[in-house]
Amino acid sequence: MRSTILVLFALCLNVFDILGQNQITFKNPIEIVLSKNYSNELKEGSKIVISRIVRLKDINGFISFSYIGVDSLGAEYYLKESLVKNAIYPLNPTVDQVWEIGLIKNKVYEELLLNGYRFDIRKELNQEATSFIKLLSERDQFFNDAYLEDYLYRILNKIHKGYLTDGRPGNISIRVIKDATPNAMALPNGCIILTTGLISCMNSESQLIGVIAHEVAHFVNDHHILCYLKEQARQKRAEFWTGVVAGLAVATDAYLASNNRDYSFGVLSNTAIVAATLISEAVVKRMGINYSHDQEFSADMLGKNVLNSLSLEEYAMAGALQLLKKHNYLSGDYSSIVGGESHPSIENRISALGGYYSDTVSSIKYDAEISFVNTYNAANLFYIKSDFMAALNLINRNITAKTGSANDFLIKSRLIRRLGDTRESNVEALDLLNRSRQLMTEPSFWLEKDEALIQLRLNEKVKSVSCLNRYHESLKGELPDSKQSINFDYLDFFREEISWTIDMINKIESL
Numbered sequence: 063m064r065s066t067i068l069v070l071f072a073l074c075l076n077v078f079d080i081l082g083q084n085q086i087t088f089k090n091p092i093e094i095v096l097s098k099n100y101s102n103e104l105k106e107g108s109k110i111v112i113s114r115i116v117r118l119k120d121i122n123g124f125i126s127f128s129y130i131g132v133d134s135l136g137a138e139y140y141l142k143e144s145l146v147k148n149a150i151y152p153l154n155p156t157v158d159q160v161w162e163i164g165l166i167k168n169k170v171y172e173e174l175l176l177n178g179y180r181f182d183i184r185k186e187l188n189q190e191a192t193s194f195i196k197l198l199s200e201r202d203q204f205f206n207d208a209y210l211e212d213y214l215y216r217i218l219n220k221i222h223k224g225y226l227t228d229g230r231p232g233n234i235s236i237r238v239i240k241d242a243t244p245n246a247m248a249l250p251n252g253c254i255i256l257t258t259g260l261i262s263c264m265n266s267e268s269q270l271i272g273v274i275a276h277e278v279a280h281f282v283n284d285h286h287i288l289c290y291l292k293e294q295a296r297q298k299r300a301e302f303w304t305g306v307v308a309g310l311a312v313a314t315d316a317y318l319a320s321n322n323r324d325y326s327f328g329v330l331s332n333t334a335i336v337a338a339t340l341i342s343e344a345v346v347k348r349m350g351i352n353y354s355h356d357q358e359f360s361a362d363m364l365g366k367n368v369l370n371s372l373s374l375e376e377y378a379m380a381g382a383l384q385l386l387k388k389h390n391y392l393s394g395d396y397s398s399i400v401g402g403e404s405h406p407s408i409e410n411r412i413s414a415l416g417g418y419y420s421d422t423v424s425s426i427k428y429d430a431e432i433s434f435v436n437t438y439n440a441a442n443l444f445y446i447k448s449d450f451m452a453a454l455n456l457i458n459r460n461i462t463a464k465t466g467s468a469n470d471f472l473i474k475s476r477l478i479r480r481l482g483d484t485r486e487s488n489v490e491a492l493d494l495l496n497r498s499r500q501l502m503t504e505p506s507f508w509l510e511k512d513e514a515l516i517q518l519r520l521n522e523k524v525k526s527v528s529c530l531n532r533y534h535e536s537l538k539g540e541l542p543d544s545k546q547s548i549n550f551d552y553l554d555f556f557r558e559e560i561s562w563t564i565d566m567i568n569k570i571e572s573l
């Protein structure tokens with residue numbers, strides 16, 4: 063009987079532990095070295111392996127925390143938090159230890175033991191994240207590239223094991239959205255979202271690791287919970303997201319009214335405008351990811367420490383910020399550089415990391431990994447933003463990495479015609495167009511139109527007319543059935559193209 067009671071008692075204690083009310087056991091014990099004399103047994107230089115934190119309550123109800131550690135002889139000690147905070151931590155921690163040290167130093171465990179796991183808030187924020195992801199998915203915002211997805215998970219595996227080991231729910235996942243503007247965020251359910259623009263903005267894998275680790279740090283350290291608690295009035299969830307969708311409709315209508323269409327480039331649609339609208343200040347706030355200065359700085363430091371523990375260039379974290387700063391200057395977005403009430407300036411973050419870093423690093427291997435992202439962003443920058451130099455830079459990265467695709471050569475051919483009109487540049491444009499044609503797997507008759515225009519620049523009227531004739535024949539052959547209901551108004555498009563081609567053929571002689 064007595065043994066049964068003991069077993070039951072032990073079981074109860076276990077459940078209590080699992081709920082995390084009184085103590086949290088570290089998955090990765092950390093060896094610290096005391097930085098001053100503490101007692102007769104615990105002197106400066108003593109090595110203690112800390113493996114648990116417990117919450118203590120005295121008779122007056124005062125709550126304090128103690129870390130439990132053992133020395134090399136197996137003796138157990140209760141250590142005050144101040145002693146642990148000021149101790150010397152491993153110089154070369156493993157990546158798992160980096161996260162553990164971060165949780166200790168950022169007082170995440172203390173917060174969990176003091177206020178509980180707040181499962182209600184976690185559940186609510188998780189639902190917000192799900193609503194956001196659902197909206198992104200419905201609006202076709204996710205960038206589809208199985209290789210890139212696999213590559214990003216290989217990177218994520220290096221950074222973090224992907225789940226929390228202290229009883230908090232959530233898995234770390236990673237998704238890419240179609241948006242040429244560099245941005246990254248960690249949703250409260252652990253989903254890290256990167257824009258295609260962010261991936262292209264980085265010049266090396268280490269810099270991308272720094273950025274992803276920074277976002278993982280926000281999630282792992284519960285920054286969203288702390289931001290949520292700061293937000294007072296809260297609109298009902300359904301109401302809030304209905305408002306977001308309404309705002310989105312206005313933005314996409316304005317975009318469609320600007321009549322941006324280019325049949326030859328399938329990657330383009332009104333999706334380009336959606337992400338930018340969705341990642342609004344209101345949505346960011348809603349998700350609890352409007353971080354404070356301190357949270358940004360500590361996420362940067364953790365990013366740097368992760369790079370260090372992986373034996374990668376730790377300055378890549380500052381390098382990543384430097385590239386973002388440069389991008390923002392070039393694109394005229396000064397808000398994130400200047401900073402604001404809730405956002406520290408990039409400048410301050412770079413100096414907190416130890417200062418400037420020359421951004422001359424560029425990795426051909428990295429460019430090869432992300433080439434499809436570069437193509438997408440280049441098309442976006444070219445067709446939608448008319449940022450020809452930025453688009454050319456991305457295409458050239460792909461070509462230098464020997465991953466130039468049919469679309470890359472086509473875009474570069476067109477870019478070169480936007481940026482110059484010498485015989486040399488026009489011959490190069492024609493050469494690039496031919497390289498594109500060789501790689502095209504889809505019908506490439508659209509290229510006849512491009513060639514016709516280049517041949518005119520080269521004063522080759524006969525060749526130009528032949529191209530236009532072939533283009534005309536292909537258009538007639540491809541004319542869609544008028545009964546087919548197609549989202550995009552293809553029929554009108556084909557009719558206009560055919561009429562333009564015939565008119566062109568008739569007037570070439572007079573040019």
Ligand SMILES: [Zn+2]
Pocket residue numbers: 276277280353357358361
């Ligand atoms: Zn951040």
